[in-house]
Amino acid sequence: MSITEEIQRRRTFAIISHPDAGKTTLTEKLLLYGGAVQLAGSVTSRKNQRATTSDWMELEKKRGISISSTVLQFDYNGYRLNLLDTPGHKDFSEDTYRVLTAVDAVVMVIDSAKGIEPQTRKLFEVCRQRGVPIFTFMNKCDRPMKEPLALLDELERVLGIGAFPVNWPIGNGFEFRGVFDRQTKQMHLFERVVGGKYRAPVSVGSLNDPEIRGQLDEATFLKTVEELEMLEHAGEIFDDAAVLAGKSTPVFFGSGVNNFGVQLLLDGFLKHAPAPKSRVMGGIEISPANPEFSGFIFKIQANMDPKHRDRIAFVRVCSGKFDRDMTVFHSRSEKKVRLSSSHKLFGNERETVDEAYPGDVIGLVGHDSFGIGDTLTTDPKILYKEIPRFTPEAFSYLHNPNTGKYKQFRQGLDQLLQEGVIQALYLRNSSIKVPLLAAVGPLQFEVVQFRLESEYGAESRLEAAPWSVVRWLPTDIKEDDIDALSLPTGSKIAYDIGKNPVVLFSNDWSAEYFAKTNERVPLSAQPVQTARE
Numbered sequence: 001m002s003i004t005e006e007i008q009r010r011r012t013f014a015i016i017s018h019p020d021a022g023k024t025t026l027t028e029k030l031l032l033y034g035g036a037v038q039l040a041g042s043v044t045s046r047k048n049q050r051a052t053t054s055d056w057m058e059l060e061k062k063r064g065i066s067i068s069s070t071v072l073q074f075d076y077n078g079y080r081l082n083l084l085d086t087p088g089h090k091d092f093s094e095d096t097y098r099v100l101t102a103v104d105a106v107v108m109v110i111d112s113a114k115g116i117e118p119q120t121r122k123l124f125e126v127c128r129q130r131g132v133p134i135f136t137f138m139n140k141c142d143r144p145m146k147e148p149l150a151l152l153d154e155l156e157r158v159l160g161i162g163a164f165p166v167n168w169p170i171g172n173g174f175e176f177r178g179v180f181d182r183q184t185k186q187m188h189l190f191e192r193v194v195g196g197k198y199r200a201p202v203s204v205g206s207l208n209d210p211e212i213r214g215q216l217d218e219a220t221f222l223k224t225v226e227e228l229e230m231l232e233h234a235g236e237i238f239d240d241a242a243v244l245a246g247k248s249t250p251v252f253f254g255s256g257v258n259n260f261g262v263q264l265l266l267d268g269f270l271k272h273a274p275a276p277k278s279r280v281m282g283g284i285e286i287s288p289a290n291p292e293f294s295g296f297i298f299k300i301q302a303n304m305d306p307k308h309r310d311r312i313a314f315v316r317v318c319s320g321k322f323d324r325d326m327t328v329f330h331s332r333s334e335k336k337v338r339l340s341s342s343h344k345l346f347g348n349e350r351e352t353v354d355e356a357y358p359g360d361v362i363g364l365v366g367h368d369s370f371g372i373g374d375t376l377t378t379d380p381k382i383l384y385k386e387i388p389r390f391t392p393e394a395f396s397y398l399h400n401p402n403t404g405k406y407k408q409f410r411q412g413l414d415q416l417l418q419e420g421v422i423q424a425l426y427l428r429n430s431s432i433k434v435p436l437l438a439a440v441g442p443l444q445f446e447v448v449q450f451r452l453e454s455e456y457g458a459e460s461r462l463e464a465a466p467w468s469v470v471r472w473l474p475t476d477i478k479e480d481d482i483d484a485l486s487l488p489t490g491s492k493i494a495y496d497i498g499k500n501p502v503v504l505f506s507n508d509w510s511a512e513y514f515a516k517t518n519e520r521v522p523l524s525a526q527p528v529q530t531a532r533e
């Protein structure tokens with residue numbers, strides 16, 4: 001196969017939404033229908049039940065929520081899919097946002113009983129800014145849901161995006177029977193299977209097929225027919241260009257847990273989602289077909305496999321061909337490195353991979369100097385600057401109660417810092433040696449504690465720190481000028497990991513007061529990118 005053909009068959013996408021809308025469940029069902037697993041795992045995994053492939057982390061299984069994004073690569077129908085399941089909780093959104101830089105499309109999952117929830121809205125906004133095409137899955141139609149027309153209206157009104165229903169639900173709640181495919185004009189009626197472990201048996205036929213009709217009660221049938229006629233009258237047509245520009249979203253209805261509508265979503269998505277495209281960086285357009293290899297690291301995760309205890313850097317390949325053992329230029333160290341330990345990923349399972357193409361996400365092991373955001377390329381002129389940084393809003397000291405385990409504690413903490421789970425700050429002129437941690441949300445501290453214990457055998461204790469706002473000072477500010485600042489009561493100067501000075505405030509009001517009393521010192525809410533020497 002030529003490189004162009006390899007690029008054309010790649011589909012790299014993330015599943016996003018508010019917590020609990022059913023992303024991990026849908027991911028699992030896409031794997032089932034994509035032939036990548038034989039038996040779909042359950043999110044509410046009870047003992048002895050197979051857990052999901054996607055939520056593999058100890059704490060995820062315990063809590064039944066996703067904490068970290070997962071990469072799943074598999075082949076289906078001639079396509080190579082790189083699917084990324086993301087966490088919905090806002091405390092973990094930094095991970096989700098990083099994933100959005102690595103994908104070419106998203107599937108937005110909506111709980112049909114709830115409509116568009118706040119976190120979905122925020123994630124949608126990021127996709128819109130990046131111009132990422134969005135496909136919508138209206139999930140949980142097996143529960144009393146909002147009227148489908150109202151859901152479409154909500155997409156248009158709340159998100160300001162055109163919505164095109166590719167299929168339409170037949171019945172809802174307990175009476176939810178399946179969907180009508182508006183493109184082939186076929187009814188798909190499903191049967192529920194216990195636990196949704198296997199594909200749901202389906203009967204397909206036209207609207208007037210007596211056998212199909214016989215399976216529906218009169219009221220459901222008439223309502224479906226009436227709604228379909230209304231949609232036809234509206235006369236909208238599927239507009240591929242608008243979808244690719246992120247201006248319109250194809251909408252699929254279904255129920256992930258019951259396997260209803262999953263096949264139609266998978267096939268519809270693959271038909272309309274884009275293959276990897278060019279990226280523009282610093283005014284230069286880098287086409288995936290560019291013969292020079294390039295990619296960037298968007299995620300780092302350690303200890304995915306308890307047998308290996310190593311760290312994986314996740315790379316999104318953007319151009320050229322990746323060959324195992326190739327030598328590339330690493331942007332952060334400005335050195336050449338040989339990439340010998342490369343893997344394809346499937347949850348926490350991995351397999352050596354010898355070659356990869358644009359769109360692929362591969363895992364590289366054994367490079368301690370790799371950090372999130374780094375570019376790897378055979379052409380040093382290529383430099384990606386994709387990774388956004390977030391302003392922490394939660395602060396806490398992390399004590400090590402067991403001095404005998406100092407080494408494990410420090411090693412674990414350094415690793416989690418490198419993964420970007422949390423950031424560390426160092427108070428200025430302070431003798432306190434206890435690490436001060438900063439995170440987007442407090443749940444991240446729990447993750448740190450849990451992982452320190454389970455992966456490094458190190459206990460820890462949190463102590464609330466009295467700040468809730470951090471602002472960056474200008475990078476070129478002199479130490480004398482810092483001394484001369486007039487700080488509101490309770491505020492403190494600290495340095496981030498790149499030695500950039502920041503001010504910690506107890507609240508927004510205090511930060512505003514500082515801005516008024518120190519007018520010549522502009523503060524930035526955005527973390528500074530450059531490190532001070």
Ligand SMILES: Nc1nc2c(ncn2[C@@H]2O[C@H](COP(=O)(O)OP(=O)(O)OP(=O)(O)O)[C@@H](O)[C@H]2O)c(=O)[nH]1
Pocket residue numbers: 017018019020021022023024025026043044064065066067086087088089139140141142143254255256257258
């Ligand atoms: N009734 C019903 N429940 C569903 C459906 N899909 C998922 N669920 C349930 O919704 C809950 C949350 O599902 P998850 O797949 O973990 O949701 P998520 O979006 O991955 O959640 P986070 O990753 O934590 O944001 C679980 O209890 C699922 O069993 C569905 O189609 N119908």
Ligand SMILES: [Mg+2]
Pocket residue numbers: 023024025065066085086087088
């Ligand atoms: Mg999940």
